Amino acid sequence: MRAGAALLVAGAALASAAASAEPRRLVPTIQPLGLVVRELGGDRVGVSVLVPPGASPHIFEPQPSDVESLVAARLIIEVGGGLDGWVHPLLAAASAKPERLTLLDLPGLEPLPAAPGGHVDAGPHDAAHRLDPHAWLDPIRVRDVLVPALAAKLAALDPPGGAAYAASRDRFVARLTALDAEIRATLADHGRSFLAFHGAWRYFAKRYDLTEVGVIEEAPGEEPTPRELGALARRARDARVSAILIEPQLSPRIAQMLARDLGVALVTVDPSGDPSDPARASYTGLMLWNAQAFARALEGAAR
Ligand SMILES: [Zn+2]
Structure with missing residues:
Protein backbone atom coordinates (compact mmCIF):
# COMPACT_ATOMS: atom_id res chain seq x y z
CA MET A 1 0.00 0.00 0.00
CA ARG A 2 2.70 2.38 1.12
CA ALA A 3 4.92 1.47 -1.85
CA GLY A 4 1.92 1.88 -4.18
CA ALA A 5 1.23 5.33 -2.77
CA ALA A 6 4.89 6.28 -3.19
CA LEU A 7 4.77 5.11 -6.80
CA LEU A 8 1.67 7.16 -7.39
CA VAL A 9 3.41 10.22 -5.98
CA ALA A 10 6.50 9.53 -8.10
CA GLY A 11 4.25 9.01 -11.12
CA ALA A 12 2.50 12.30 -10.49
CA ALA A 13 5.85 14.08 -10.16
CA LEU A 14 7.02 12.56 -13.46
CA ALA A 15 3.77 13.50 -15.14
CA SER A 16 4.09 17.07 -13.95
CA ALA A 17 7.73 17.20 -15.06
CA ALA A 18 6.61 15.96 -18.48
CA ALA A 19 3.88 18.59 -18.54
CA SER A 20 6.25 21.41 -17.69
CA ALA A 21 8.60 20.24 -20.45
CA GLU A 22 5.73 20.11 -22.97
CA PRO A 23 7.13 21.89 -26.01
CA ARG A 24 3.74 22.91 -27.40
CA ARG A 25 1.94 24.06 -24.26
CA LEU A 26 -0.87 26.40 -25.32
CA VAL A 27 -2.79 28.55 -22.88
CA PRO A 28 -6.04 30.05 -24.18
CA THR A 29 -7.67 32.49 -21.81
CA ILE A 30 -11.25 31.25 -22.37
CA GLN A 31 -12.95 27.89 -23.05
CA PRO A 32 -14.16 28.50 -26.63
CA LEU A 33 -10.61 29.40 -27.75
CA GLY A 34 -9.55 26.17 -26.05
CA LEU A 35 -12.18 24.20 -28.00
CA VAL A 36 -10.93 25.65 -31.29
CA VAL A 37 -7.24 25.06 -30.67
CA ARG A 38 -7.78 21.52 -29.33
CA GLU A 39 -9.77 20.66 -32.43
CA LEU A 40 -6.98 22.09 -34.58
CA GLY A 41 -3.93 20.83 -32.72
CA GLY A 42 -5.19 17.40 -31.68
CA ASP A 43 -2.68 15.40 -29.67
CA ARG A 44 0.29 17.42 -30.91
CA VAL A 45 -0.59 20.18 -28.40
CA GLY A 46 -1.20 20.47 -24.68
CA VAL A 47 -3.95 22.92 -23.84
CA SER A 48 -4.77 24.46 -20.46
CA VAL A 49 -7.50 27.08 -20.39
CA LEU A 50 -7.31 29.78 -17.71
CA VAL A 51 -11.05 30.45 -17.14
CA PRO A 52 -12.55 27.17 -15.88
CA PRO A 53 -15.82 25.81 -17.31
CA GLY A 54 -18.79 27.48 -15.66
CA ALA A 55 -16.98 30.74 -14.94
CA SER A 56 -17.39 34.00 -16.86
CA PRO A 57 -14.28 35.71 -18.27
CA HIS A 58 -15.94 39.07 -17.48
CA ILE A 59 -15.75 38.47 -13.75
CA PHE A 60 -12.83 36.04 -13.59
CA GLU A 61 -10.33 36.44 -10.76
CA PRO A 62 -7.05 34.66 -11.51
CA GLN A 63 -5.55 32.51 -8.76
CA PRO A 64 -1.84 32.12 -7.90
CA SER A 65 -1.98 28.64 -9.47
CA ASP A 66 -2.80 30.28 -12.81
CA VAL A 67 0.68 31.80 -12.78
CA GLU A 68 2.09 28.25 -12.82
CA SER A 69 0.24 27.27 -15.97
CA LEU A 70 1.79 30.27 -17.71
CA VAL A 71 5.38 29.43 -16.80
CA ALA A 72 5.57 26.61 -19.36
CA ALA A 73 3.34 28.26 -21.96
CA ARG A 74 4.66 28.64 -25.51
CA LEU A 75 1.59 30.49 -26.78
CA ILE A 76 -1.10 32.55 -25.07
CA ILE A 77 -4.32 32.76 -27.06
CA GLU A 78 -6.36 35.74 -25.91
CA VAL A 79 -9.44 37.62 -27.06
CA GLY A 80 -8.47 41.25 -26.39
CA GLY A 81 -10.95 44.09 -26.16
CA GLY A 82 -10.63 44.17 -22.37
CA LEU A 83 -12.36 40.80 -21.90
CA ASP A 84 -9.26 38.97 -20.68
CA GLY A 85 -6.91 41.84 -19.80
CA TRP A 86 -6.36 40.09 -16.46
CA VAL A 87 -3.89 37.79 -18.25
CA HIS A 88 -1.30 40.57 -18.59
CA PRO A 89 -0.45 40.99 -14.87
CA LEU A 90 -0.41 37.17 -14.66
CA LEU A 91 2.17 37.02 -17.44
CA ALA A 92 4.24 39.63 -15.67
CA ALA A 93 4.01 37.66 -12.40
CA ALA A 94 5.07 34.46 -14.18
CA SER A 95 7.97 36.33 -15.82
CA ALA A 96 6.99 34.21 -18.82
CA LYS A 97 7.51 35.38 -22.38
CA PRO A 98 5.25 33.14 -24.45
CA GLU A 99 4.16 34.19 -27.89
CA ARG A 100 0.71 35.77 -28.05
CA LEU A 101 -2.15 35.53 -30.47
CA THR A 102 -4.93 38.06 -29.92
CA LEU A 103 -8.22 37.33 -31.67
CA LEU A 104 -9.38 40.93 -32.07
CA ASP A 105 -5.99 41.97 -33.51
CA LEU A 106 -5.96 39.36 -36.28
CA PRO A 107 -5.88 40.85 -39.80
CA GLY A 108 -9.27 40.57 -41.44
CA LEU A 109 -11.24 40.06 -38.23
CA GLU A 110 -13.04 43.42 -38.45
CA PRO A 111 -14.12 43.69 -34.81
CA LEU A 112 -17.47 45.28 -34.05
CA PRO A 113 -17.50 48.35 -31.81
CA ALA A 114 -18.61 47.91 -28.21
CA ALA A 115 -22.19 49.02 -27.62
CA PRO A 116 -22.42 52.76 -26.93
CA GLY A 117 -22.63 53.38 -23.21
CA GLY A 118 -21.50 49.83 -22.59
CA HIS A 119 -19.16 48.82 -19.86
CA VAL A 120 -15.53 49.66 -20.60
CA ASP A 121 -12.85 47.99 -18.51
CA ALA A 122 -10.18 50.33 -17.23
CA GLY A 123 -6.89 49.51 -18.84
CA PRO A 124 -3.89 50.83 -20.67
CA HIS A 125 -5.14 50.32 -24.24
CA ASP A 126 -8.28 52.35 -24.16
CA ALA A 127 -9.06 52.16 -27.88
CA ALA A 128 -8.99 48.35 -27.84
CA HIS A 129 -11.51 48.37 -25.01
CA ARG A 130 -14.12 50.02 -27.21
CA LEU A 131 -14.41 46.84 -29.24
CA ASP A 132 -16.97 44.11 -28.72
CA PRO A 133 -14.86 41.10 -27.67
CA HIS A 134 -17.34 38.28 -28.52
CA ALA A 135 -16.03 37.64 -32.06
CA TRP A 136 -15.63 33.86 -31.50
CA LEU A 137 -19.42 33.56 -31.65
CA ASP A 138 -19.33 34.16 -35.42
CA PRO A 139 -18.43 30.82 -37.07
CA ILE A 140 -17.39 32.58 -40.29
CA ARG A 141 -14.85 34.80 -38.53
CA VAL A 142 -13.58 31.65 -36.81
CA ARG A 143 -13.37 29.83 -40.18
CA ASP A 144 -11.81 32.64 -42.21
CA VAL A 145 -9.58 34.35 -39.65
CA LEU A 146 -8.98 32.48 -36.38
CA VAL A 147 -8.48 28.93 -37.67
CA PRO A 148 -6.00 29.86 -40.45
CA ALA A 149 -4.07 32.18 -38.09
CA LEU A 150 -3.88 29.51 -35.39
CA ALA A 151 -2.82 26.82 -37.88
CA ALA A 152 0.00 29.06 -39.14
CA LYS A 153 1.08 29.87 -35.59
CA LEU A 154 1.12 26.21 -34.55
CA ALA A 155 3.15 25.30 -37.65
CA ALA A 156 5.66 28.04 -36.78
CA LEU A 157 5.98 26.77 -33.20
CA ASP A 158 6.16 23.12 -34.28
CA PRO A 159 7.52 22.88 -37.84
CA PRO A 160 7.48 19.05 -38.01
CA GLY A 161 3.70 19.26 -37.47
CA GLY A 162 3.15 21.68 -40.35
CA ALA A 163 1.46 19.18 -42.68
CA ALA A 164 -0.71 17.81 -39.86
CA TYR A 165 -1.89 21.30 -38.88
CA ALA A 166 -2.64 22.18 -42.51
CA ALA A 167 -4.71 19.02 -42.98
CA SER A 168 -6.49 19.62 -39.68
CA ARG A 169 -7.19 23.24 -40.69
CA ASP A 170 -8.74 22.15 -44.00
CA ARG A 171 -11.02 19.60 -42.31
CA PHE A 172 -12.03 22.18 -39.68
CA VAL A 173 -12.78 24.80 -42.35
CA ALA A 174 -15.06 22.28 -44.11
CA ARG A 175 -16.87 21.52 -40.83
CA LEU A 176 -17.36 25.24 -40.20
CA THR A 177 -18.83 25.74 -43.66
CA ALA A 178 -21.28 22.92 -42.95
CA LEU A 179 -22.01 24.40 -39.52
CA ASP A 180 -22.85 27.77 -41.06
CA ALA A 181 -25.35 26.15 -43.42
CA GLU A 182 -26.84 24.16 -40.56
CA ILE A 183 -27.26 27.25 -38.39
CA ARG A 184 -28.97 29.09 -41.27
CA ALA A 185 -31.34 26.15 -41.75
CA THR A 186 -32.01 25.94 -38.01
CA LEU A 187 -32.96 29.62 -37.81
ZN1 LIG B 1 -19.45 38.47 -22.61
Whole structure:
Protein backbone atom coordinates (compact mmCIF):
# COMPACT_ATOMS: atom_id res chain seq x y z
CA MET A 1 0.00 0.00 0.00
CA ARG A 2 2.70 2.38 1.12
CA ALA A 3 4.92 1.47 -1.85
CA GLY A 4 1.92 1.88 -4.18
CA ALA A 5 1.23 5.33 -2.77
CA ALA A 6 4.89 6.28 -3.19
CA LEU A 7 4.77 5.11 -6.80
CA LEU A 8 1.67 7.16 -7.39
CA VAL A 9 3.41 10.22 -5.98
CA ALA A 10 6.50 9.53 -8.10
CA GLY A 11 4.25 9.01 -11.12
CA ALA A 12 2.50 12.30 -10.49
CA ALA A 13 5.85 14.08 -10.16
CA LEU A 14 7.02 12.56 -13.46
CA ALA A 15 3.77 13.50 -15.14
CA SER A 16 4.09 17.07 -13.95
CA ALA A 17 7.73 17.20 -15.06
CA ALA A 18 6.61 15.96 -18.48
CA ALA A 19 3.88 18.59 -18.54
CA SER A 20 6.25 21.41 -17.69
CA ALA A 21 8.60 20.24 -20.45
CA GLU A 22 5.73 20.11 -22.97
CA PRO A 23 7.13 21.89 -26.01
CA ARG A 24 3.74 22.91 -27.40
CA ARG A 25 1.94 24.06 -24.26
CA LEU A 26 -0.87 26.40 -25.32
CA VAL A 27 -2.79 28.55 -22.88
CA PRO A 28 -6.04 30.05 -24.18
CA THR A 29 -7.67 32.49 -21.81
CA ILE A 30 -11.25 31.25 -22.37
CA GLN A 31 -12.95 27.89 -23.05
CA PRO A 32 -14.16 28.50 -26.63
CA LEU A 33 -10.61 29.40 -27.75
CA GLY A 34 -9.55 26.17 -26.05
CA LEU A 35 -12.18 24.20 -28.00
CA VAL A 36 -10.93 25.65 -31.29
CA VAL A 37 -7.24 25.06 -30.67
CA ARG A 38 -7.78 21.52 -29.33
CA GLU A 39 -9.77 20.66 -32.43
CA LEU A 40 -6.98 22.09 -34.58
CA GLY A 41 -3.93 20.83 -32.72
CA GLY A 42 -5.19 17.40 -31.68
CA ASP A 43 -2.68 15.40 -29.67
CA ARG A 44 0.29 17.42 -30.91
CA VAL A 45 -0.59 20.18 -28.40
CA GLY A 46 -1.20 20.47 -24.68
CA VAL A 47 -3.95 22.92 -23.84
CA SER A 48 -4.77 24.46 -20.46
CA VAL A 49 -7.50 27.08 -20.39
CA LEU A 50 -7.31 29.78 -17.71
CA VAL A 51 -11.05 30.45 -17.14
CA PRO A 52 -12.55 27.17 -15.88
CA PRO A 53 -15.82 25.81 -17.31
CA GLY A 54 -18.79 27.48 -15.66
CA ALA A 55 -16.98 30.74 -14.94
CA SER A 56 -17.39 34.00 -16.86
CA PRO A 57 -14.28 35.71 -18.27
CA HIS A 58 -15.94 39.07 -17.48
CA ILE A 59 -15.75 38.47 -13.75
CA PHE A 60 -12.83 36.04 -13.59
CA GLU A 61 -10.33 36.44 -10.76
CA PRO A 62 -7.05 34.66 -11.51
CA GLN A 63 -5.55 32.51 -8.76
CA PRO A 64 -1.84 32.12 -7.90
CA SER A 65 -1.98 28.64 -9.47
CA ASP A 66 -2.80 30.28 -12.81
CA VAL A 67 0.68 31.80 -12.78
CA GLU A 68 2.09 28.25 -12.82
CA SER A 69 0.24 27.27 -15.97
CA LEU A 70 1.79 30.27 -17.71
CA VAL A 71 5.38 29.43 -16.80
CA ALA A 72 5.57 26.61 -19.36
CA ALA A 73 3.34 28.26 -21.96
CA ARG A 74 4.66 28.64 -25.51
CA LEU A 75 1.59 30.49 -26.78
CA ILE A 76 -1.10 32.55 -25.07
CA ILE A 77 -4.32 32.76 -27.06
CA GLU A 78 -6.36 35.74 -25.91
CA VAL A 79 -9.44 37.62 -27.06
CA GLY A 80 -8.47 41.25 -26.39
CA GLY A 81 -10.95 44.09 -26.16
CA GLY A 82 -10.63 44.17 -22.37
CA LEU A 83 -12.36 40.80 -21.90
CA ASP A 84 -9.26 38.97 -20.68
CA GLY A 85 -6.91 41.84 -19.80
CA TRP A 86 -6.36 40.09 -16.46
CA VAL A 87 -3.89 37.79 -18.25
CA HIS A 88 -1.30 40.57 -18.59
CA PRO A 89 -0.45 40.99 -14.87
CA LEU A 90 -0.41 37.17 -14.66
CA LEU A 91 2.17 37.02 -17.44
CA ALA A 92 4.24 39.63 -15.67
CA ALA A 93 4.01 37.66 -12.40
CA ALA A 94 5.07 34.46 -14.18
CA SER A 95 7.97 36.33 -15.82
CA ALA A 96 6.99 34.21 -18.82
CA LYS A 97 7.51 35.38 -22.38
CA PRO A 98 5.25 33.14 -24.45
CA GLU A 99 4.16 34.19 -27.89
CA ARG A 100 0.71 35.77 -28.05
CA LEU A 101 -2.15 35.53 -30.47
CA THR A 102 -4.93 38.06 -29.92
CA LEU A 103 -8.22 37.33 -31.67
CA LEU A 104 -9.38 40.93 -32.07
CA ASP A 105 -5.99 41.97 -33.51
CA LEU A 106 -5.96 39.36 -36.28
CA PRO A 107 -5.88 40.85 -39.80
CA GLY A 108 -9.27 40.57 -41.44
CA LEU A 109 -11.24 40.06 -38.23
CA GLU A 110 -13.04 43.42 -38.45
CA PRO A 111 -14.12 43.69 -34.81
CA LEU A 112 -17.47 45.28 -34.05
CA PRO A 113 -17.50 48.35 -31.81
CA ALA A 114 -18.61 47.91 -28.21
CA ALA A 115 -22.19 49.02 -27.62
CA PRO A 116 -22.42 52.76 -26.93
CA GLY A 117 -22.63 53.38 -23.21
CA GLY A 118 -21.50 49.83 -22.59
CA HIS A 119 -19.16 48.82 -19.86
CA VAL A 120 -15.53 49.66 -20.60
CA ASP A 121 -12.85 47.99 -18.51
CA ALA A 122 -10.18 50.33 -17.23
CA GLY A 123 -6.89 49.51 -18.84
CA PRO A 124 -3.89 50.83 -20.67
CA HIS A 125 -5.14 50.32 -24.24
CA ASP A 126 -8.28 52.35 -24.16
CA ALA A 127 -9.06 52.16 -27.88
CA ALA A 128 -8.99 48.35 -27.84
CA HIS A 129 -11.51 48.37 -25.01
CA ARG A 130 -14.12 50.02 -27.21
CA LEU A 131 -14.41 46.84 -29.24
CA ASP A 132 -16.97 44.11 -28.72
CA PRO A 133 -14.86 41.10 -27.67
CA HIS A 134 -17.34 38.28 -28.52
CA ALA A 135 -16.03 37.64 -32.06
CA TRP A 136 -15.63 33.86 -31.50
CA LEU A 137 -19.42 33.56 -31.65
CA ASP A 138 -19.33 34.16 -35.42
CA PRO A 139 -18.43 30.82 -37.07
CA ILE A 140 -17.39 32.58 -40.29
CA ARG A 141 -14.85 34.80 -38.53
CA VAL A 142 -13.58 31.65 -36.81
CA ARG A 143 -13.37 29.83 -40.18
CA ASP A 144 -11.81 32.64 -42.21
CA VAL A 145 -9.58 34.35 -39.65
CA LEU A 146 -8.98 32.48 -36.38
CA VAL A 147 -8.48 28.93 -37.67
CA PRO A 148 -6.00 29.86 -40.45
CA ALA A 149 -4.07 32.18 -38.09
CA LEU A 150 -3.88 29.51 -35.39
CA ALA A 151 -2.82 26.82 -37.88
CA ALA A 152 0.00 29.06 -39.14
CA LYS A 153 1.08 29.87 -35.59
CA LEU A 154 1.12 26.21 -34.55
CA ALA A 155 3.15 25.30 -37.65
CA ALA A 156 5.66 28.04 -36.78
CA LEU A 157 5.98 26.77 -33.20
CA ASP A 158 6.16 23.12 -34.28
CA PRO A 159 7.52 22.88 -37.84
CA PRO A 160 7.48 19.05 -38.01
CA GLY A 161 3.70 19.26 -37.47
CA GLY A 162 3.15 21.68 -40.35
CA ALA A 163 1.46 19.18 -42.68
CA ALA A 164 -0.71 17.81 -39.86
CA TYR A 165 -1.89 21.30 -38.88
CA ALA A 166 -2.64 22.18 -42.51
CA ALA A 167 -4.71 19.02 -42.98
CA SER A 168 -6.49 19.62 -39.68
CA ARG A 169 -7.19 23.24 -40.69
CA ASP A 170 -8.74 22.15 -44.00
CA ARG A 171 -11.02 19.60 -42.31
CA PHE A 172 -12.03 22.18 -39.68
CA VAL A 173 -12.78 24.80 -42.35
CA ALA A 174 -15.06 22.28 -44.11
CA ARG A 175 -16.87 21.52 -40.83
CA LEU A 176 -17.36 25.24 -40.20
CA THR A 177 -18.83 25.74 -43.66
CA ALA A 178 -21.28 22.92 -42.95
CA LEU A 179 -22.01 24.40 -39.52
CA ASP A 180 -22.85 27.77 -41.06
CA ALA A 181 -25.35 26.15 -43.42
CA GLU A 182 -26.84 24.16 -40.56
CA ILE A 183 -27.26 27.25 -38.39
CA ARG A 184 -28.97 29.09 -41.27
CA ALA A 185 -31.34 26.15 -41.75
CA THR A 186 -32.01 25.94 -38.01
CA LEU A 187 -32.96 29.62 -37.81
CA ALA A 188 -34.93 29.80 -41.06
CA ASP A 189 -38.66 30.54 -40.71
CA HIS A 190 -38.22 31.84 -37.17
CA GLY A 191 -38.67 35.28 -35.65
CA ARG A 192 -35.57 37.46 -35.65
CA SER A 193 -35.82 39.51 -32.42
CA PHE A 194 -34.15 38.41 -29.21
CA LEU A 195 -33.46 39.73 -25.74
CA ALA A 196 -30.25 38.50 -24.12
CA PHE A 197 -28.91 38.61 -20.61
CA HIS A 198 -25.64 40.23 -21.67
CA GLY A 199 -24.23 41.69 -24.86
CA ALA A 200 -22.49 38.54 -26.13
CA TRP A 201 -24.43 37.81 -29.31
CA ARG A 202 -23.92 40.75 -31.69
CA TYR A 203 -21.44 39.00 -33.97
CA PHE A 204 -23.77 35.99 -34.13
CA ALA A 205 -26.79 38.24 -34.69
CA LYS A 206 -25.10 40.17 -37.48
CA ARG A 207 -24.04 36.98 -39.25
CA TYR A 208 -27.49 35.35 -39.04
CA ASP A 209 -29.65 38.42 -39.52
CA LEU A 210 -31.08 38.54 -36.01
CA THR A 211 -32.05 41.68 -34.10
CA GLU A 212 -30.99 42.28 -30.52
CA VAL A 213 -33.93 44.04 -28.87
CA GLY A 214 -31.83 44.77 -25.82
CA VAL A 215 -29.72 43.26 -23.07
CA ILE A 216 -30.35 43.15 -19.34
CA GLU A 217 -26.71 43.80 -18.44
CA GLU A 218 -24.31 45.20 -21.02
CA ALA A 219 -21.52 43.43 -19.14
CA PRO A 220 -22.14 40.97 -16.29
CA GLY A 221 -22.44 42.74 -12.95
CA GLU A 222 -23.83 46.00 -14.39
CA GLU A 223 -27.35 45.74 -13.04
CA PRO A 224 -29.99 47.83 -14.81
CA THR A 225 -31.96 50.54 -13.03
CA PRO A 226 -35.75 49.99 -12.68
CA ARG A 227 -36.22 52.66 -15.35
CA GLU A 228 -33.90 50.83 -17.77
CA LEU A 229 -35.68 47.55 -17.04
CA GLY A 230 -39.03 49.20 -17.76
CA ALA A 231 -37.78 50.51 -21.12
CA LEU A 232 -36.39 47.07 -21.95
CA ALA A 233 -39.72 45.42 -21.11
CA ARG A 234 -41.54 47.82 -23.47
CA ARG A 235 -39.13 47.09 -26.32
CA ALA A 236 -39.50 43.35 -25.66
CA ARG A 237 -43.31 43.56 -25.83
CA ASP A 238 -43.17 45.61 -29.05
CA ALA A 239 -40.90 43.01 -30.64
CA ARG A 240 -43.09 40.15 -29.36
CA VAL A 241 -40.03 38.57 -27.73
CA SER A 242 -41.11 35.14 -26.55
CA ALA A 243 -38.09 34.22 -24.42
CA ILE A 244 -35.14 35.73 -22.62
CA LEU A 245 -31.71 34.22 -23.28
CA ILE A 246 -29.78 33.39 -20.12
CA GLU A 247 -26.34 31.82 -19.69
CA PRO A 248 -25.05 29.03 -17.45
CA GLN A 249 -22.17 31.21 -16.20
CA LEU A 250 -24.34 34.08 -14.97
CA SER A 251 -27.07 34.47 -12.34
CA PRO A 252 -30.56 34.36 -13.91
CA ARG A 253 -32.16 36.38 -11.08
CA ILE A 254 -32.99 39.60 -12.96
CA ALA A 255 -33.90 37.68 -16.12
CA GLN A 256 -36.35 35.57 -14.07
CA MET A 257 -38.04 38.73 -12.76
CA LEU A 258 -38.32 40.23 -16.22
CA ALA A 259 -39.55 36.94 -17.72
CA ARG A 260 -42.33 36.79 -15.09
CA ASP A 261 -43.31 40.38 -15.91
CA LEU A 262 -43.41 39.67 -19.63
CA GLY A 263 -44.90 36.19 -19.31
CA VAL A 264 -42.12 34.67 -21.43
CA ALA A 265 -39.80 31.68 -21.05
CA LEU A 266 -36.10 31.54 -20.21
CA VAL A 267 -33.85 29.78 -22.73
CA THR A 268 -30.21 28.98 -21.96
CA VAL A 269 -27.50 29.86 -24.46
CA ASP A 270 -23.80 29.36 -23.83
CA PRO A 271 -21.08 31.64 -25.20
CA SER A 272 -18.30 29.58 -23.57
CA GLY A 273 -18.87 25.85 -23.94
CA ASP A 274 -18.19 23.09 -21.46
CA PRO A 275 -15.82 20.15 -22.12
CA SER A 276 -17.81 18.01 -19.64
CA ASP A 277 -21.01 18.20 -21.75
CA PRO A 278 -20.58 16.21 -25.00
CA ALA A 279 -23.06 18.53 -26.78
CA ARG A 280 -20.92 21.58 -25.99
CA ALA A 281 -17.45 20.01 -25.98
CA SER A 282 -16.46 21.07 -29.51
CA TYR A 283 -16.75 24.48 -31.13
CA THR A 284 -19.07 23.23 -33.86
CA GLY A 285 -21.18 21.30 -31.34
CA LEU A 286 -21.45 24.34 -29.10
CA MET A 287 -22.54 26.66 -31.90
CA LEU A 288 -25.15 24.25 -33.20
CA TRP A 289 -26.44 23.83 -29.63
CA ASN A 290 -26.68 27.63 -29.43
CA ALA A 291 -28.48 27.88 -32.77
CA GLN A 292 -31.05 25.35 -31.56
CA ALA A 293 -31.53 27.35 -28.35
CA PHE A 294 -31.98 30.54 -30.39
CA ALA A 295 -34.54 28.75 -32.57
CA ARG A 296 -36.57 27.85 -29.46
CA ALA A 297 -36.31 31.42 -28.17
CA LEU A 298 -37.28 32.96 -31.52
CA GLU A 299 -40.47 30.95 -31.85
CA GLY A 300 -43.19 33.57 -32.18
CA ALA A 301 -40.91 36.63 -32.05
CA ALA A 302 -41.31 39.43 -34.57
CA ARG A 303 -39.74 38.74 -37.96
ZN1 LIG B 1 -19.45 38.47 -22.61
